[in-house]
Amino acid sequence: MPKILVVDDDKDICLLMHRFLTKNGYEVETAISGLAGLKKLADYKPDLLLSDFKLGDIDGTEVLQKAKEMMPDLPVIIITGYSDIKVAINVMKMGAFDYVTKPLFPDEILLNIRKALKTGEDAPVKSSSGKTRPVKAEKENYIFGNSSISKKLMKQVNLVAPTNFSVIIYGESGAGKEAIAKTIHQKSKRKNGPFVAMDCGAISKELAGSELFGHEKGSFTGAINQKIGHFELADGGTLFLDEVANLSYDVQVSLLRVVQEQKLKRIGGNKEIDIDVRILVASNERLPEAIAQGKFREDLYHRFNEFSLDVPSLKERGNDIFEFAEYFLEETNKDLEKEVKGFSEEVQQHFKKYPWPGNIRELRNVVKRATLLTEGEFIEEGSLPFEIVNHEKLLFVEEDKEPEVKADRRLHGQLKSAAYEAEYEMIMEALKKVNFSKSKAAELLNIDRKTLYNKMKKMNM
Incomplete structure (x- = not known):
């Protein structure tokens, strides 16, 4: 013991x-x-x-x-x-x-x-199909599959990690961009330094500068104490900026100077502070497109674009999905102290057909939930979320076929589309479960906040 x-x-x-x-x-x-x-x-x-x-x-x-x-x-x-x-x-x-x-x-x-309390690294494990599946070592953050596209990504990560290059990581929400960034950090010469992550899409434009560069006491209304910014916290290590295209143009100007000179001044301060930080950024939209739209500085883009990676979506990765699912099952078995052996044939068919809009994050959540609900040796269809079992019935209506929706969405009989009604009910149920917190509801639905906001706006919710 x-x-x-x-x-x-x-x-x-x-x-x-x-x-x-x-x-x-x-x-x-x-x-x-x-x-x-x-x-x-x-x-x-x-x-x-x-x-x-x-x-x-x-x-x-x-x-x-x-x-x-x-x-x-x-x-x-x-x-x-x-x-x-x-x-x-x-x-x-x-x-x-x-x-x-x-x-x-x-x-x-x-x-x-x-x-x-774990010791050593995990060895490869045979899956139910007889193939050796990837297992994450204790210090790894990203699981690489065996498909050709996954092997290409792993090769690129191993190539760029030991350098000091800035890297742009592209990928859909839930595809594992931050986990890739952590893996790059852990395979780099900075692995003993801090890894600091900032979600640029979750911070208001007014506070982004303070979060990045820090501020001095009294530098603006509400600045009651000195604050150390993310750059200083990441000194000697790696700073990861997720959804970097969401930073305001003014903050981008200040960011460019810090990246170029490796020096910063806290907001309201006069002292220049030397920093040594490697920067990794991520975006689910192409930065050249953001430049064309006037949302992102071209000079800052070229500072970041020393190397770029594309993290494939789960639906692009073929049979990797089953390897990942078995890894998450093993991980969840350990956490819950259960001994679920695998997935039924029906469940495997659902996994194969489902489009996985939330990517690897969604898959992991589904496996964890299903393992918790499973009482037998195998995960059965009844343990899967409603939207996976019935996803073909719940396909979102295309924009040009979207019915006109009246203000009171709770009058179900007014809806012209059963699929649209089902989607509305799913969103409303999720909102109720989390006391109408949109951020938590988006997480529960395995979609990003912007997507949820757009859907609620169209539905007059």
Whole structure:
């Protein structure tokens, strides 16, 4: 039984963690101070250390340092506050296995512990078809398939990763652009540095500059504290800018200067700060098209376009879908402690016919959900989401055939198209499940936010 030492100056946290981890099959000891934790570490010799960063006597940095001196191979997970992201990056540089932020979520902690206690890399595994399927090593973030298009992508990633080139990664939503970026980082000379990701499509134009470059206290209304930007957080490592075409033109001007000179000034500051950052960007639209539309600077594009990658959609990857599905099944079996063996013939046919608009992300979510619902040895049709089993009946109506929709969509009898009505009901059901949060509903439906907004607008929702 693996042994875990929990160090936290909050007695309630120690008690809760002791109960939770013991229930999940671990032997647990606790300590309510850093020094007490280090003393117990020497006697208890745990397999993993879980320590809060802010302790009453010494901080998590010293606990981590001393623990590594005593037990160099001990995996350490640090608990930090949400605002302590720079602290988190520093402890990772010092050798922490990972960090979790407050508020604490039991499932997240359990998943990190299980990952930390794994040793070695996974070997290739035979699939039910008898072929060797790809298995992600513990430090890999992207699963490469065996199709020719997947092998070409893997070859390109391995080629560009050791360089310091900036890379543009193109691909549909859910195809794995960020996972590709992480894999490039982990295969690079910067792998021991931080990997910092920013979703440019999720940040308002007003805040994008502050998020990228940071700001000084009092530099604008609401700037009550100094803020460290993503560039500084990524110093010595890799900065990944997802949906980079969404940045405003003004921010692009400032970004170009930072990329060219590897220096920045925080908003409201006068001091120039030297940075050493490799930049990877991603977009689901071609940047030359954004340039033609006046949305993206051509000079910035050429700075980024030292190398480009196209991440194929799942429907382009042929039988890779079954290899990925079996990998996700194995992954979910471990997380849920289940022993589901595979997929029924009906399920395999549905997987083959379904267009997978959410790509690999959607496939992973479907397999996780189906595994959770499965009580037998194989995943059956009844465990699949409604839209996969009935996708041929729910094909979206083409633009030129779209019926005129009246304001009150809840009057089903007014709808001229059964498919349109079904789509409306799916969206409304998803919205209700997440208390009408559009971002969460989009995630549940495996579509991006913009697509959901456009559909709701057309439906007068």
